Every structure is written in structure tokens, then in C-alpha cells.
Amino acid sequence: AQTVTQSQPEMSVQEAETVTLSCTYDTSENNYYLFWYKQPPSRQMILVIRQEAYKQQNATENRFSVNFQKAAKSFSLKISDSQLGDTAMYFCALVISNFGNEKLTFGTGTRLTIIP
Amino acid sequence: NAGVTQTPKFRILKIGQSMTLQCTQDMNHNYMYWYRQDPGMGLKLIYYSVGAGITDKGEVPNGYNVSRSTTEDFPLRLELAAPSQTSVYFCASESGMNTEAFFGQGTRLTVV
Numbered sequence: 001a002q003t004v005t006q007s008q009p010e011m012s013v014q015e016a017e018t019v020t021l022s023c024t025y026d027t028s029e030n031n032y033y034l035f036w037y038k039q040p041p042s043r044q045m046i047l048v049i050r051q052e053a054y055k056q057q058n059a060t061e062n063r064f065s066v067n068f069q070k071a072a073k074s075f076s077l078k079i080s081d082s083q084l085g086d087t088a089m090y091f092c093a094l095v096i097s098n099f100g101n102e103k104l105t106f107g108t109g110t111r112l113t114i115i116p
Numbered sequence: 117n118a119g120v121t122q123t124p125k126f127r128i129l130k131i132g133q134s135m136t137l138q139c140t141q142d143m144n145h146n147y148m149y150w151y152r153q154d155p156g157m158g159l160k161l162i163y164y165s166v167g168a169g170i171t172d173k174g175e176v177p178n179g180y181n182v183s184r185s186t187t188e189d190f191p192l193r194l195e196l197a198a199p200s201q202t203s204v205y206f207c208a209s210e211s212g213m214n215t216e217a218f219f220g221q222g223t224r225l226t227v228v
Contacts, residue, residue, distance in 0.1 A: 006158075033214040045206065045219035052214075091158060095214055102147060102166070103174065104210070104217055108158040 002027040004094050006107035013082055014115050020067075021077045021110045023092030031097040034068065034075045039109075040088040048090070051075065079112075087114045118142050122207050122220030129197040129227045137192040137223050139207030147210040148190040149217070150174075150182065152203040159206060165190055166212070197227045 003026045013019040025034070036048040051059045051068050058066050063083075067076045079086055092107040120141045129135055141148065146167045151159035161174030165184040179201060181193040190209075194201060204224050210217040 009156075035216075043204065043222045045208070045217075047216045050216065097214060102210070102212065102214065103161055103164055104149060104208070105161070106151075106159040109156075111156075 002029070002032075002094050002096060002103075002105050004092050004105050004107035006092055006110050008110045009108070010111045010113070012113040012115055015082060015084060017082055018078060018080045019082055019112065021079075021090050021092075021112065023075045023077070023107055025073050025075060025092070025094050027073075027094065027096060029096045029098065033095050033097065034066075035093040035095075035104075036064070036066070036075075036077045037091045037093060037106075038086075038088045039091065040085075045091075049077065082114050084114050084116060086112065088112060120207055120209050120218050120220040122205075122223050124223060125221065126224050127226070129194070129225065131197060131199065131227060133197050134193070134195050135197070137194075137205055137207070137225075139190045139192065139220060140188050141190075141207075141209040141218070142188065143209060143211070143218065144187060145209035145218075146187065146212045148184065149208045149210075150180070150190070150192045151206045151208065152176065152201075153206060153222075154203050162192065162205075194225075199227050201225065202227045 034051045038046045063080045089109045123138045149164045150162040163182040165171045207220040208217045
């Protein structure tokens with residue numbers, strides 16, 4: 001079974017600064033996908049960024065980028081030039097590419113607060 | 117495009133009552149999931165389905181049942197509500213191509 005661990009329950013950073021959220025995972029599979037989802041106070045789950053395990057290049061989406069270390073099973077999220085709208089819970093998630101057995105497994109989340 | 121629709125948004129149940137949380141998606145996704153999110157916690161998988169007629173247990177299935185008679189609908193049934201089932205419930209769907217899971221707005225359930 002796969003597990004996802006987020007060791008930072010809460011973080012805060014000044015607006016415009018850069019913040020990095022940590023995520024480690026465990027799986028015996030070689031083909032999988034990793035995600036960061038954002039959950040603002042509205043409760044809506046929003047995909048932030050996605051990484052295929054077979055790709056060595058780290059994914060980027062505007063101010064959001066990841067540091068994917070496959071050997072270390074680490075998948076951190078970096079938010080540059082943080083904005084007040086980035087205040088939310090952030091969840092790291094893993095899905096194994098196994099037809100008929102894809103279960104999206106989430107970490108416990110990191111509550112990020114951007115301070116004006 | 118409605119995406120994933122969950123009803124109701126809020127519900128209060130008494131201990132021992134039963135109810136069904138409805139979930140419908142209009143994206144023709146094969147994969148559908150039910151999660152619960154306890155206060156300040158992550159999402160725990162209750163049940164999932166990889167297609168019509170196929171369901172499987174997730175991490176915390178006890179006290180719940182599901183069915184998947186159509187591609188669009190994936191209802192979650194609570195038979196004998198207990199205070200431990202007080203939570204926010206999310207339904208999600210995904211195409212099966214490991215791209216993005218789409219979530220409903222959630223159902224806040226309180227059992228008293």
C-alpha cells in the first residue's frame with residue numbers, strides 16, 4: 001500500500017516571499033503520478049501541479065514548481081512570490097498507474113497562511 | 117459543464133438514522149471516489165469505483181456502502197449513522213488517465 005506524508009501541519013510566510021512545502025511518499029511501484037492540490041476556505045479542491053514519475057524534469061506552473069527526487073521519494077512544492085490568495089490547505093497526493101487499481105492517496109495536508 | 121455535483125451540501129442526522137449522499141458527474145469519467153475529511157485532517161478514501169458495476173473498498177469503508185449502476189452516478193449510503201461519521205464528504209471523479217481528479221463541493225454531515 002502507498003503512503004503520503006506531509007510533516008509540516010502549518011506554515012506561514014510574508015507576502016511576496018518564497019515558501020516550500022514538503023512531501024514524502026512510499027510505494028513499491030515504479031510508475032505513478034504525484035499531485036499537489038490546494039483547498040481554500042471555500043473547501044473546493046483545486047489541482048495546483050502534477051508530476052509524472054517517469055519524467056526527470058520538474059514540473060512548473062507559473063509561480064508553482066516542484067522538486068521531485070524519485071530516489072529519495074520526495075516531492076516538495078515551491079511557491080514563489082506568494083500572494084494572499086495562496087492561503088489554503090495544501091495536499092500532496094499519489095496515484096499508482098495500475099489499471100483498475102488507481103487509488104488517489106492524500107497526505108494530511110499543510111495549512112499555509114500568507115501574511116500581508 | 118457542471119463537473120461533479122454532490123447533494124446535499126449540509127445535513128444533520130440523528131444516531132441510527134440512514135441517508136444517501138448523491139454524487140453525479142457529467143464528464144464520462146470511469147473512476148469515481150468517495151473521501152471523508154475530518155477537521156484539520158487529510159482526505160481518507162472510503163470507496164472507489166473504476167467503472168459501472170465495479171466498486172472496491174478504500175481505507176475506511178466500515179459503516180458505508182456504495183453502488184455504481186451507471187457511469188454518471190456514485191451514491192454513498194450510511195445505514196446506521198454514528199457520531200464518528202461526522203465529517204465532510206467529498207466525491208471525486210477522474211478519467212483514468214491520471215491527469216486531474218475533479219471534486220464536488222463537499223457535504224458537511226453532522227451526526228448527533
